[in-house]
Amino acid sequence: MTDATVHQPSASASKHAHSLLAADARTRKRNAAERRFRMYGIAAISVGLIFLVILLFTIIRNGIPAFTQTYITVEVELPEAKLDKKGNRDIADLKKVSTFGYAPLIDNAIFTKVQELGIETPFEKPKKMRSLVSASAAAQLRYMVLENPALIGTTVEFEVLGSSRVDGYMKGRVTRDSVARDKNIDAEHFDIVDAMAQDGSLARIFNWAFITGADASESRPEQAGIGVSMIGSFFMMLVVLGLSLPLGVAASIYLEEFAPKNRLTDLIEVNISNLAAVPSIVFGILGLAVFIQFMHLPQSAPLVGGLVLTLMTLPTIIISTRASLKAVPPSIRDAALGIGASKMQSVFHHVLPLAAPGILTGTIIGLAQALGETAPLLLIGMVGYIASNVPDGIAGGFLDPNSSMPAQIYEWSKRADPAYYERAWGGIIVLLLFLMTMNIIAIILRRRFERRW
Amino acid sequence: MSNVKLAASALAILAASATTAAARDNVQVAGSSTVLPYASIVAEAFGENFDFPTPVVESGGSSAGLKRFCEGVGENTIDIANASRKIREKEIKACAEAGVTDIVEVRIGYDGIVFASQIDGPDYTAFEPSDIFMALSDKVVVDGAIVDNPYTQWADFNADLPAADILAFVPGTKHGTREVFEDKVVLAGCEATGAFEAFLAVAEGDSDKAKKKAAEKACIDLRDDGKSVDIDGDYTETLARIDANSNGIGVFGLAFYENNTDKLKVATVSGIVPSTETIATGEYPVSRPLFFYIKKAHVGVIPGLQEYADFFVSDEIAGEDGPLSSYGLVSDPELADTQTAVADLVTMSSN
Numbered sequence: 001m002t003d004a005t006v007h008q009p010s011a012s013a014s015k016h017a018h019s020l021l022a023a024d025a026r027t028r029k030r031n032a033a034e035r036r037f038r039m040y041g042i043a044a045i046s047v048g049l050i051f052l053v054i055l056l057f058t059i060i061r062n063g064i065p066a067f068t069q070t071y072i073t074v075e076v077e078l079p080e081a082k083l084d085k086k087g088n089r090d091i092a093d094l095k096k097v098s099t100f101g102y103a104p105l106i107d108n109a110i111f112t113k114v115q116e117l118g119i120e121t122p123f124e125k126p127k128k129m130r131s132l133v134s135a136s137a138a139a140q141l142r143y144m145v146l147e148n149p150a151l152i153g154t155t156v157e158f159e160v161l162g163s164s165r166v167d168g169y170m171k172g173r174v175t176r177d178s179v180a181r182d183k184n185i186d187a188e189h190f191d192i193v194d195a196m197a198q199d200g201s202l203a204r205i206f207n208w209a210f211i212t213g214a215d216a217s218e219s220r221p222e223q224a225g226i227g228v229s230m231i232g233s234f235f236m237m238l239v240v241l242g243l244s245l246p247l248g249v250a251a252s253i254y255l256e257e258f259a260p261k262n263r264l265t266d267l268i269e270v271n272i273s274n275l276a277a278v279p280s281i282v283f284g285i286l287g288l289a290v291f292i293q294f295m296h297l298p299q300s301a302p303l304v305g306g307l308v309l310t311l312m313t314l315p316t317i318i319i320s321t322r323a324s325l326k327a328v329p330p331s332i333r334d335a336a337l338g339i340g341a342s343k344m345q346s347v348f349h350h351v352l353p354l355a356a357p358g359i360l361t362g363t364i365i366g367l368a369q370a371l372g373e374t375a376p377l378l379l380i381g382m383v384g385y386i387a388s389n390v391p392d393g394i395a396g397g398f399l400d401p402n403s404s405m406p407a408q409i410y411e412w413s414k415r416a417d418p419a420y421y422e423r424a425w426g427g428i429i430v431l432l433l434f435l436m437t438m439n440i441i442a443i444i445l446r447r448r449f450e451r452r453w
Numbered sequence: 454m455s456n457v458k459l460a461a462s463a464l465a466i467l468a469a470s471a472t473t474a475a476a477r478d479n480v481q482v483a484g485s486s487t488v489l490p491y492a493s494i495v496a497e498a499f500g501e502n503f504d505f506p507t508p509v510v511e512s513g514g515s516s517a518g519l520k521r522f523c524e525g526v527g528e529n530t531i532d533i534a535n536a537s538r539k540i541r542e543k544e545i546k547a548c549a550e551a552g553v554t555d556i557v558e559v560r561i562g563y564d565g566i567v568f569a570s571q572i573d574g575p576d577y578t579a580f581e582p583s584d585i586f587m588a589l590s591d592k593v594v595v596d597g598a599i600v601d602n603p604y605t606q607w608a609d610f611n612a613d614l615p616a617a618d619i620l621a622f623v624p625g626t627k628h629g630t631r632e633v634f635e636d637k638v639v640l641a642g643c644e645a646t647g648a649f650e651a652f653l654a655v656a657e658g659d660s661d662k663a664k665k666k667a668a669e670k671a672c673i674d675l676r677d678d679g680k681s682v683d684i685d686g687d688y689t690e691t692l693a694r695i696d697a698n699s700n701g702i703g704v705f706g707l708a709f710y711e712n713n714t715d716k717l718k719v720a721t722v723s724g725i726v727p728s729t730e731t732i733a734t735g736e737y738p739v740s741r742p743l744f745f746y747i748k749k750a751h752v753g754v755i756p757g758l759q760e761y762a763d764f765f766v767s768d769e770i771a772g773e774d775g776p777l778s779s780y781g782l783v784s785d786p787e788l789a790d791t792q793t794a795v796a797d798l799v800t801m802s803s804n
Binding site: 098099139142143174177179180182183184217218219220296299381413414415416418 | 477479481483489490493494496497498501502504509511512529686687688689708709711712713714715769776779780
């Protein structure tokens, strides 16, 4: 028998005069096809990687400058004659001096500094110095004085934000040539900037205000920060988590463990899968119609944003929860039922804990998706100019008008001053960091707790 | 189970506070994206100088803003609509039907509309309204006959202009800027070239008025062969298109141009360089007033509304040395009248 079987191929081999060591034409063709396919695969991956690298490189190159900001340190004189004419330090009287009363004090302070340093400049009036500092400086100074009226009559050392043009010059975004036709600043101003930078009274430092601050108007991009919209995003995520996790898990447990298999549940199942594929803007229109126009919830509130995003996240959570419930082997349920546990006990004591890591992973990924979503928020008015400071209290956090991180980035990218463009990229970095953290947490959870059978 | 109870009670508290916190304490503004920068500058300074919370300003276009303004009276509707054009009769009617009868119109100043192109692009340095009409109109008059616009290059109809392909980015129809562009540039050009007469001669209509309207419409119909592109987004979108097309010219607000002088060069219109000065004197032909509209029924209900309106038109803000002017708004020579009108809340006369 063995002889015969060995003999047969050798006979046929001799017929075709083929050796196993030298590949014949067909084998070569098949091998070549495989090699080609591998190359396609590698090419596809490298194209993907190249795009990723280009994307990351662009984001980081454009966004990193947003994390530093130019500040000017000056000694500001706070004359009593200007700030408190009556001299009684009464807060109501002090408040009557508006920011327009404080701005000249800063102009004077910088002008004095310029003269002290002996910088040659064609500007003869202190008012010309206003192009160097941010419009927010006067408000900061006023706030400081109102907090501590005892400062009036003294000279304080004060750190003011440089204007966006000065900041751009320090970052290389603005050059002497590019401001040639700019009304806001002259090339001669940069002589002062250079001299002050050498003296150390003007410096680029890490920009905490960008991470913690509120949005600002178009005339002062140097003051804008992503902090408040971060809080908006946070409250939205609270709503999404608080609603979509219990709803999603309850729905999936019922559908997976208790629901009878019939047409109705099939229909529901198909619809949930369909909902997961609905474009997010549709949920935005739905939110506008239902939550704002019908239920009269406030516009631009994170509560409404959260509700809309909940609609979007629910299918994702239900699908992933059902998948992880399905992954728990039936033997676990059978064993629990076999020793007398009720259906509910078997689910809550055995199945759910085993499925929890999968559910959590799904939830975190759903949340990350919701965090980066902009389109539905456009429709419910979360793209607006929101300068209000940190919302006071928890109710305020949910109901006060606020923005969200992606909406804020979108908003910045639309503004006229190129300094906002830089901030939009910086905002993208912050948002990406959040998304990466969430995804890493999801991966860690999956790695550490997921059980395989 | 105490956790569950805790969560339940927390939710209950939240729900209760949600209903109590519904009373709005900030001014809400929406409307024109041209007015948005000015409104947000004012809102910011308002928040700094007053004890009221900073007003919320949203954009979306004049028409969208006025539509929301006219939704009705109540805390769920906006208090102020920004507009880069006057409110229309139709909108006043819609407002009245929804119960918004007392509207205070406030003119904050003037804005110039400029034609700008890539700084290294062709020499678009001087335009007449007629040039824009000839380049962009759907139908033009050639040798006395109305034909589909045959021109592909600017030099085809005006030898003084560069021999570059026609490509213009104009504001979309939802923008208030479009109306000004049509009225003050395209229509003016139409009349200047005599095309208006030709359109009028063939216009259909029962009366002279209807004929005139049809002719005007024929004038402002822009070509749709891709040489005139409607931009529905903001000026940043127009800027991005210009960046990518060296032949393109774009329609911008003066303030936007002044913030991007390193990328754009501006063209004169009828020989006048656009600037706050030439617009203030009226020499530069393409300018329009900017407005905001206050819902009088909300004054006294929404805290800070009256103060915000007063602050907006105060000399410190809207005056010649104010922050709005330095951002590019041409301040209104009749600002003092506006100030008294706002202080007294003079509503639009029902004519």
